[in-house]
Amino acid sequence: MTLWRHFTWPAWRDHPGRVLLAILAVTLGVALAFGVHLLNGAALAEFARAARGVNGQPDLVLRARSGPLTDADLVELLERPAVAAANPVLEAVALWPGQAGPDGRALSIRLVGLDPLALLASAAGARPLAPELVPQVEGGTAEALAARTVHLNGAARARLPAGATTLRLRLPQPGSGAPRDVELQVGGRIAAGSTPLGVLDIADAQLLFGRLGSLDRIDIQLAPGIDAAAFTASLPPRWRAEPPADEGARLSDLTRAYRVNLGLLALMALFTGSFLVYAVLSLATAQRLPQWALVGVLGVSARMRWRLILIEGLVIGSLGTVLGLALGVGLAAGALKLLGSDLGLHAAGGSSADLLFAQPLLMPAVVYAGLGLAAALVASLAPALTVRRIAPALVLKGLGLPAGRTLPAWAGLGLLALGAALAWVPPLWGDTPVAAYLAMLCLLAGGLALVPALVRGMTALLERLPAGPLLLLARERSRDQATEARRSLAGVLVALALAVAMTVMIGSFRESLTRWLDQALPADLYVRAALRGADGLPAPLQPAVLDALGRLPEIARSAPQRTARLRLRPEAEPVALTARQLDTGGLPLVERWTGAAAADTLAVWVNEAARDRDGLVPGRVFTAELVDGDRRLRLQVRGVWRDYSRQSSALWMDLADYRRASGDTGTSELALWLAPGRSLDAARAAVRRVAGDDVEMAAAGELRTLSLQIFDRSFAITVWLQAVALAVGLFGVIASQSAQALARRREFGLLRHLGLSRRELLRLLGLEAGLQAGAGALAGLALGLGLSLVLVYVVNPQSFHWTMDLHLPLARLAALVGLAFAAAVGASLLAGRRALGPDAVRAVREDA
Incomplete structure (x- = not known):
């Protein structure tokens, strides 16, 4: 101390x-x-x-293996002694006319039909089923069970007009039935949910949703001492019971x-x-x-x-x-x-x-x-x-810092080879590319170890030039102090390499996204129903609306599309299935099946997540089940397409094949091409006259702009971190060069005594700094390009199941390399001006 x-x-x-x-x-x-x-x-x-x-937090969630549950299933379940409480659940998503969501579109509200009596009974126990869904009402049980009454959470009540006691909602109907408006009385409060949510009595919900006798699921609370696994094994085959999904773990x-x-x-x-x-x-x-x-x-x-x-x-x-x-x-x-x-x-x-x-x-x-x-x-x-x-006696005589140690060049080459090998290792813990990040660390360490050899190599090139005094001094100094170059340039080399890598990765991703949007959005205008089903998918457009849209003079042609759900394996979570006319635009394929088509199969195209996670490689034949249509399909993978819209599995199918196999003739979305000479605004107005507020519209240009805005916003923090890292690295160069210049004050003083002017010494420093900074900039650029290959071809496919094409933004890369080179040379010259002051000459006189 x-x-x-x-x-x-x-x-x-x-x-x-x-x-x-x-x-x-x-x-x-x-x-x-x-x-x-x-x-x-x-x-x-x-x-x-x-x-x-x-x-809620039930012990088990009961669903039917195919189709919905019924009221009879609930009665049969309640007769089992092992069941302490059971709450039937029916869900729907309603449109709230006159209210707009954060994206400017019509606001939706989730409606949950349940049995308030079952919730109140379970609330008295130690493990209530869904305490935050219990209506808080002043009139007791009678008001909680009142017909055509909805109990709202705080997010929904915040959107109610002051003093409103009723709520008008638009509900989808099963199949392709026309949606209808219902008026509900506003009842009590519920605590659950951060988005608009309403709770109704289960009988009222079945009537309003047009699903009499149907249930989506039944939440079960078992009696004390009952083993959940044994209870599940005793259930009839038509039922499927499983623990409630851990939504936090799923999102994680x-x-x-x-x-x-x-x-x-x-x-x-x-x-x-x-x-x-x-x-x-x-x-x-x-x-x-x-x-x-x-x-x-x-x-x-x-x-x-x-x-x-x-x-x-x-x-x-x-x-x-x-x-x-x-x-x-x-x-x-x-x-x-x-x-x-x-x-x-x-x-x-x-x-x-x-x-x-x-x-x-x-x-x-x-x-x-x-x-x-x-x-x-x-x-x-x-x-x-x-x-x-340090040797104290030698330092007091002004001989400067001791010679540094460095790794041999073969060690640097070995680290580069190790990094290249690690890049081929599969990801760990699901989608975490641990080996890829270790590969990047090895590449950085190997590049740092090779900097002295690079400086000596660049110095050797100067031997072919006429050797003047300054060039000779710069060459010998750079050769002898190559290790110090690695130390002084370490910060900017690492920062430059990371900045180059991230710049190339972001540029490649954005360019690939732009091309993908051009392929995925071939039409001028896209229309879909504003209503949603309980599964969150768009409700079918009404046949009358489709017929009217097809006769509009503003529209040259249209292409229907149907979104459905497919279960790849029993008990597995459903994945998205999109049926569309595949001849309306080129598919963004990354792999294609060139073999023969299997007999009695339908062709499907899968995204990269389905290929990597579910093993759906080109040519594979598999059987899947339509969740909504309760039909099994025999499918063959004909190709893999690039999908930047999701990280989960998704499949495409030709619309004609889907309709023949499923019997579903509905249309979820509609792609529209404008007639020659017609404006987009005129087409929008025409669609709105025909469909009213029951549809949502978006132009292809708007979707492209929105997608790119989301991309830029998502990577804004990355760009900012690049700037921070580069600024830190540049300051590190300034500090390191200052350290070297101050340590050489007596050397500079000696050279002044030998006849070199201050300007000549600054030129000497410029030559030395140019050699070192050139080596650092080249090494940083090369390392950055190597790291970008790992990011583009390894990290992103392993992490997000997205491949992309390599794109080099040459102007930005040149600016980064030029900035690093200029900063290193400028830092050396600024430090040299300070070290070449009168103190340098006095230091030699004092030593003498």
């Missing part, structure tokens, strides 16, 4: 800016990583909480890849921040090198000097970590407040702060604190080893 008080603290006090920047680098890295973790955890926690409120699985990639991008700032800590401590070490040598002569051991540098790194890391954890909580809270609608965080029962602190915080805080401390300590190792290896 004595050395710290009398030696380190005065140096920090005289140069607070450098120390604050190092602390800021750790703070920013920890804050971004911790904040992203908290934000993801809060979103998952709120989604799970909302799902539990709506779906679906978003794992996105969350992991976003978390690693946030850690990029911490990774590059460690180079800034290294640069600051290196600069401080170079400036205090004579003092370090003096205390060494006075008896301070090399071990003590090494320990003191590590303590400096630990103090920087500790301060940055504490501030980073606090800032991370603030960033997450601000994001929840500003972006809550995007995350679905509008629960009436709690605030955004509640969501943050409702999740485990201690262990994540310890983990990210450990990462921050580790980054600072690792960054301080090199300066600490430098101080430990």
Whole structure:
């Protein structure tokens, strides 16, 4: 502590800016990583909480293996002694005319029919079925069971006009029946749901939904001591009972890849921040090198000097970590407040702060604190080893820093080969490309190890030029100090490589998305029903509307499309099936089956997620079940198509094949092409006159613009992290070059005594910096392109099941490389101007 008080603290006090920047680098890295973790955890926690409120917490959920359940099933189930309580459930999605959602379209409200008496009975027990769905009414049970009465949650009540006691909704009808408007009395309140939700008595719901005697599911609470597995085994074959789906876990699985990639991008700032800590401590070490040598002569051991540098790194890391954890909580809270609608965080029962602190915080805080401390300590190792290896007597004579150690070139080549090999390893834990990220780390380490060899190679090229005094000095200095080039350029090389990689990946993704949109949206205008079924799929358009749209003079032709659900395996979750006229636009295929068509099969095309997750490779024959039509289809995969609209499995089928096989002649969506000379606005107005408010419309250009806006917004944080990392890396170059220049003051003084002018010395520094910066820029560009190949061809397909075509944005890449080169050369010249002052000459005189 004595050395710290009398030696380190005065140096920090005289140069607070450098120390604050190092602390800021750790703070920013920890804050971004911790904040992203908290934000993801809060979103998952709120989604799970909302799902539990709506779906309840039963022991088992009973469904029919095909078709709906009936009231008779409920009666039979209640006769079983093992059943303590059973709640029948029927759901629908209604249109709320006059109300607009966040996207400007007509607002939908989810309606749930259930048995309030069953909920009230279970609420008296230790494990209530769905306590947040129990209507809170003043009139007791009679009001809860009142006919044509809907009990609303807070999100729905917030949209009611002041003093309104009735609610008019538009309900879809089974099959292709015309939707009808119903007027309901507004009853009590319910606590569940963060989006508009209403609860009705089950008998009333069956009547209003046009599904008399039908049930979607029955939530079961078993009697104490009953084993769920044994009870399930005793059920008739026509029933299917399973534990309630863990919606939080399901969302966690679906978003794992996105969350992991976003978390690693946030850690990029911490990774590059460690180079800034290294640069600051290196600069401080170079400036205090004579003092370090003096205390060494006075008896301070090399071990003590090494320990003191590590303590400096630990103090920087500790301060940055504490501030980073606090800032991370603030960033997450601000994001929840500003972006809550995007995350679905509008629960009436709690605030955004509640969501943050409702999740485990201690262990994540310890983990990210450990990462921050580790980054600072690792960054301080090199300066600490430098101080430990100095020969105090030689340093006092002005001979500068000791020669650095470096990995041999073969080790760098080995790391590059290892990185290339790891890129071929399949993902772990589902869709997490752990090996791919290790491959990127090996490529970075290998590139850093090869920088000295690259500098020596570029220096060797200068031997062919006429050797003047300055060129000779620059060549020899660059050859002898190639290791120092690796140290000084480490930060900008890593930051430049990551920036190049992310720029290429984002550019490739955006270009591929643009081309995909051109293929996926061949028509001018798209129309679909505003009403939704209970499964969330669009309701069929009315035949009268379809007929009227086909006769409009503004429309040249149309192409119908049907969206349905398909179950690939028994008990599996349904996947999306789109039936469309496949000759209306080119399919964005990435694989095609060229073999013979199997007998008695229908052709289907699957997306990449279905190929990777469900094994639906081209040529495979399989049997699947239509969920809504209760029919089994024998299908053959004829190709794999690129699908940027989802990460889950999805299939395409020709519309004619689907209608013959299913008997379903409905149309969910309609693609329209304008007649020659007709404007889009005129076509919109004509469609609205025919269909009214029961349809939603979107032009192909609007869908393209919206998709690209969502893409740019999704990658905005990535671009910002690139800028932070690059800025940190550039400052690291400035600090490192300053350290080298200050350590060479006596060398510069000696050269001045030998006759070189100040301008000639600056030219010498420019030549040296040009060699080193050129090597760093080339290495960063090459490494970045290598990393981009891993991101484009490995990380994205493994994480999201999206392939893309490589696209090089040459202008942006040239700007990045030019910026890194200019910053490195400029930093060296600025540091040299300071080191070439009068102190350099006086340093030589004092040494003499």
